[in-house]
Amino acid sequence: xxxxxxxxxxxxxxxxxxxxxxxxxxxxxxxxxxxxxxxxxxxxxxxxxxxxxxxxxxxxxxxxxxxxxxxxxxxxxxxxxxxxxxxxxxxxxxxxxxxxxxxxxxxxxxxxxxxxxxxx
Amino acid sequence: xxxxxxxxxxxxxxxxxxxxxxxxxxxxxxxxxxxxxxxxxxxxxxxxxxxxxxxxxxxxxxxxxxxxxxxxxxxxxxxxxxxxxxxxxxxxxxxxxxxxxxxxxxxxxxxxxxxx
Numbered sequence: 001x002x003x004x005x006x007x008x009x010x011x012x013x014x015x016x017x018x019x020x021x022x023x024x025x026x027x028x029x030x031x032x033x034x035x036x037x038x039x040x041x042x043x044x045x046x047x048x049x050x051x052x053x054x055x056x057x058x059x060x061x062x063x064x065x066x067x068x069x070x071x072x073x074x075x076x077x078x079x080x081x082x083x084x085x086x087x088x089x090x091x092x093x094x095x096x097x098x099x100x101x102x103x104x105x106x107x108x109x110x111x112x113x114x115x116x117x118x119x120x
Numbered sequence: 121x122x123x124x125x126x127x128x129x130x131x132x133x134x135x136x137x138x139x140x141x142x143x144x145x146x147x148x149x150x151x152x153x154x155x156x157x158x159x160x161x162x163x164x165x166x167x168x169x170x171x172x173x174x175x176x177x178x179x180x181x182x183x184x185x186x187x188x189x190x191x192x193x194x195x196x197x198x199x200x201x202x203x204x205x206x207x208x209x210x211x212x213x214x215x216x217x218x219x220x221x222x223x224x225x226x227x228x229x230x231x232x233x234x235x236x
Contacts, residue, residue: 002161002163002164031222033223033224035226040229041228041229042122042207042226042227042228042229043162043207043209043224043226044226045223045224045225048222048223050222055222056222056223091161091162093224108152108164108167109152109164109209109224110164111154111161111162111163111164112161113160113161114160114161
């Protein structure tokens with residue numbers, strides 16, 4: 001257990017429905033990342049937050065995807081009008097970084113257990 | 121910006137050694153190594169910063185050659201528990217300050233199978 005928790009762990013939904021995933025990072029971490037991973041591939045970057053600010057969003061993220069991190073604590077990733085191609089594991093990760101990302105000892109990026117999405 | 125990993129797959133017998141390579145076309149700020157078991161999340165192994173740093177964790181170690189923009193993961197005297205997919209994640213250097221671009225970009229992974 002890395003301390004990063006995700007909910008739900010598994011979700012099966014019908015095409016066209018909306019789904020929301022939640023991530024609770026390690027409490028003192030100021031950076032939070034969302035990744036998507038499909039079978040046989042490495043995690044693909046989706047977006048990341050510095051506290052409550054969303055600093056970058058991948059072009060992979062269509063307008064149907066939205067992420068928030070209110071108050072710089074937990075984060076949600078919502079997928080609207082789901083499609084079968086959205087089926088994947090959605091991973092959340094967190095770390096501490098300041099000042100343009102300079103690394104400090106121990107600032108590992110830790111991943112949660114992931115949320116599996118199956119769109120039928 | 122995706123790093124390239126090689127080999128794609130390797131099969132070992134318990135006790136044998138393996139090397140997994142990770143290379144980038146961009147100057148690297150750091151390299152992170154993870155191992156992932158089927159159906160589970162990636163588990164952090166180690167991180168290497170620019171500057172020729174080498175790290176070790178039991179019988180797993182890694183090196184980082186920033187000039188060649190590559191890193192290698194060394195697994196010695198492999199154990200059955202080492203089986204899984206190994207990913208390198210890279211942060212690239214941006215701007216004149218030498219800082220990170222803040223995000224990890226992962227390679228496609230190397231599937232390691234250790235047999236008895």
